[in-house]
Amino acid sequence: MATAKTKYFIAGILPYIIWGTMSIPLRNIKGFPPQEILYYRIFVSILMVWTIILLFRRDALKNDVNFFKNLTSSSKTKFLLLTVLSAFLITGNWFTYIYAVNSVSLKAAAFAYMVCPLITALCGFLILKEQLTSTKVIALVIAFVSxxxxxxxxxxxxxxxxxxxxxxxVYVIVLKVIKDIDKFNFLGVQL
Incomplete structure (x- = not known):
């Protein structure tokens, strides 16, 4: 039981440690053009994601391939369009983030990820017609004010x-629209 608690504690604290130390490597890549950094990031991501998929997630990949094969023609077209859109969105996110770090400011890049949950909630309400309870509205107002x-x-x-x-x-919203497919495998396809 203590092992599970430790594991969850580490999983909960590790993202903040990674995010907090992210500026250290970012300072060292300032001299490179944003496009070059983006290409490198995509290349490394493709290698890592597909290595993990092929070594550890073959069953999920087979299920996803079967799911795609069984889609109707119009559903395949919609799926492919959403795949291209999501690939464009994640690439746009990565490029604008890298550009902001290199050419605007690290503060602007970090601020983006504070603003993101607010925009995601707004998109969920407007696009997906998700319901906002009074508690959620109060939380969003507090977040907006801060x-x-x-x-x-x-x-x-x-x-x-x-x-x-x-x-x-918007990338997150597109991922919510795409159902019945493994999201990690889908990331491999997007890359």
């Missing part, structure tokens, strides 16, 4: 943050 208070920097930084966050928020 983001507005933090957005006292330059307008350019705020706009870049909103652009980065919008790419990712």
């Amino acid at each position: 983001i507005a208070l933090l957005a006292t920097g330059s307008l350019r930084e705020v706009l870049w943050a909103v652009l980065i966050a919008s790419f990712y928020a």
Whole structure:
């Protein structure tokens, strides 16, 4: 039991440690053009994701291939369009984030991921017609006020943050629309 608690504690704290130390490697890549960093990131991601899929997730991959084969022609077309759209969105998110880190400011790039949940919730409400309870509305208002208070920097930084966050928020919405397929395998296809 203590092992499970430790595992969950590590899983809960590790993302914050990674995110908190992210600026260290980012400082070292400032001299490279954003496109070059993006190509490298895509290449490394393809290698890592497909290695994991082929070594550990073959059954899920077979299920996904069978799922796709059994789709109707119109469903396949819709699925392929959503795949292309999601690939464009994740690439746009990565590129704008890298560009912001290199050419705008690290603050704008970090601010984007504070804004992202707010935009995602708004997109979920507007696009997916998700219901907002009064508790969720209060939480969103508090989040909006805190983001507005933090957005006292330059307008350019705020706009870049909103652009980065919008790419990712719409990407998340597209992933919610695509059902019955393993999301990790889907990431491999998007790359």
